[in-house]
Amino acid sequence: MIDHDNVPRRRYREAAQLGRELGRIGPAVLGTSVEIDVGVAGADFASLWGHEPITLGLPSPRNAGETVHTFFYNRGNSVGCVHPGDSLAGLRVFFVPHFAVFDPAWIAGWEAWVNDGGVLVIGARTGSKDLNNNVVAETLPGALRPLVGATVEEYGKQNAPAKRLLTLVANAGGEAVTDLWYETLRPDAGTEVAATWKGRHLTGEPAVTLRRVGRGAVLYVGTYFTAPVMAALEPVLAGLGALPTPAVRVSGVETVVRAGAGKRLRFVINHNEHAVEVALPASGEDLIAGVAVNGCLSLEAGAVAVVREG
Numbered sequence: 001m002i003d004h005d006n007v008p009r010r011r012y013r014e015a016a017q018l019g020r021e022l023g024r025i026g027p028a029v030l031g032t033s034v035e036i037d038v039g040v041a042g043a044d045f046a047s048l049w050g051h052e053p054i055t056l057g058l059p060s061p062r063n064a065g066e067t068v069h070t071f072f073y074n075r076g077n078s079v080g081c082v083h084p085g086d087s088l089a090g091l092r093v094f095f096v097p098h099f100a101v102f103d104p105a106w107i108a109g110w111e112a113w114v115n116d117g118g119v120l121v122i123g124a125r126t127g128s129k130d131l132n133n134n135v136v137a138e139t140l141p142g143a144l145r146p147l148v149g150a151t152v153e154e155y156g157k158q159n160a161p162a163k164r165l166l167t168l169v170a171n172a173g174g175e176a177v178t179d180l181w182y183e184t185l186r187p188d189a190g191t192e193v194a195a196t197w198k199g200r201h202l203t204g205e206p207a208v209t210l211r212r213v214g215r216g217a218v219l220y221v222g223t224y225f226t227a228p229v230m231a232a233l234e235p236v237l238a239g240l241g242a243l244p245t246p247a248v249r250v251s252g253v254e255t256v257v258r259a260g261a262g263k264r265l266r267f268v269i270n271h272n273e274h275a276v277e278v279a280l281p282a283s284g285e286d287l288i289a290g291v292a293v294n295g296c297l298s299l300e301a302g303a304v305a306v307v308r309e310g
Contacts, residue, residue, distance in 0.1 A: 025075035025287045025306050031261030032079060038072045039094040039245050040065045042081035050101030050133045052247030056157060058180060064123065064225050067280075071230040094240040097225055098123040101133055104143040110146055115214030119242035121233070122148060122220050124155070124183050140183075141220065148220045149191035149211035152213040155183040156221075166199040166206050168223060172239055174232030183222030185209050194219060194236050208236070217242075247281045266307045270299040284309040293310065 001012045002250035025194050042048075042065050051060045061065075066082070072079035084106045088094050089137050094113070114279045127142040129135055136142040139151035158166060161179035167175045170192055184205040187193060197269045224227060237243050248255045252272035258265045266284075268275050284307045288292050293307050 003158075004285070021288050021304075022210040024290075025265075028263060028265060028287055028306075028308055030266060031259060032202050032263055033260035034078075034254070035090070035257045035259050036078045036080035036082075037090070037092045038077045038079040039082040039088060040079065041084045041096045041099060043083045044085070044099070044103075044129055044300065045052055046103070047084075047101045049098040050129065050275065056264065058098075058125075058157070058203065059224060061097050061099055061108065065095070066226050068095045068097055071227065075243075076249040077244065078246075078255075087163060088118060091118060092244055093119040093121060093237060095244070096120070096122045097223070098125050100125045100129045101131065102127040102129065102143070103131060106148055113215065114147075114165045114216035117215040119216055119237065119240050120147075120218045121237075122183055122218065123225050124222050140192070143214075144220075147211075147213070147218055147267050148209065149218065150185045150187045150200065150206075150209040150220055151207075153172050153184045153186045154301070155181070157181055164200060164204060166197060168195050168229060168232055169198050170232050170236050172235035174235050176228035176232035178223045180224040180227065182205070184258060185220065185222050187211075195221075195232070208233075210236075248278060250276055250278050252276070253278055264309045265310060266303045268297060268307065270301060270303050273301050275300050280307060280309075282307075282309040 001015050002008055028288060033041045048060065048062055069079055075232055082094065083090065084096065084145050110120055114127060122144065127144040130209055137176065141148055158179055158181060166178050166182055182197065182202065184202060185207065187209045192210040193206045194210040197205045197207045199201060207219045207222045230275055252270065253276055254269040254271060256267045266280065268278055276299050278299060280293065280297055287306045287308055288304065299305060
């Protein structure tokens with residue numbers, strides 16, 4: 001923070017400013033936690049490290065999870081990482097990014113959450129290995145078959161995808177050219193086909209299945225989560241009511257809500273190089289500036305506000 005000549009400059013002043021601001025908001029933050037409505041499975045070391053010995057040239061669950069997280073972050077949704085064994089209460093949708101090494105103990109909690117209205121989106125190859133990193137003997141997706149309501153008929157890595165064009169076509173209208181992996185699926189009775197393949201011998205084969213469970217649904221996606229695939233799935237998820245409209249959607253502006261202990265704090269961060277006007281869903285007090293906020297917030301470039309709502 002201080003240069004070699006021991007003279008305080010911008011970095012030091014900004015660190016001091018941060019300390020003052022944390023002192024102002026600290027008491028209000030105590031007892032709160034971050035609210036998210038979109039979850040991405042993560043933080044399970046067996047699943048993450050199990051990818052390393054034999055990668056097949058495919059992205060790791062962490063990398064694929066980052067793609068999903070980035071998509072929803074850019075969309076303005078409240079998205080975060082959740083361990084697959086933790087409670088999913090409060091989430092609208094939960095993505096499992098290709099957890100080949102899989103613990104069947106997670107399934108009961110997932111099914112209960114889906115029954116209560118959650119939408120579970122499972123990526124290709126999930127459940128294909130046991131906790132010893134051995135491929136399971138059952139037809140894929142292994143232990144997940146009853147929950148998914150479909151089996152994997154054929155699978156393979158996409159080699160020379162530019163020459164062998166393969167496109168995922170969602171029934172809701174979205175399309176995505178894929179370049180990593182494909183699976184053709186066989187839905188059980190009562191399971192719907194949400195997307196099909198277009199290309200070569202795979203044309204018309206099921207690529208994404210949808211099983212409705214209680215008040216929720218389970219999607220199994222027979223390819224890897226890439227940015228184009230996420231965009232193609234967006235209308236499918238919207239049709240299931242799994243994509244809440246962001247409360248604040250201003251380009252370059254990040255918002256995070258922390259709630260608890262009777263408090264609700266909205267952090268608003270302007271990542272732009274210019275000032276912005278942000279319409280907020282509720283009025284309150286900016287704890288950093290110490291001023292009232294009546295539904296509209298003005299933020300200079302790089303500025304931050306913490307609004308206590310209500």
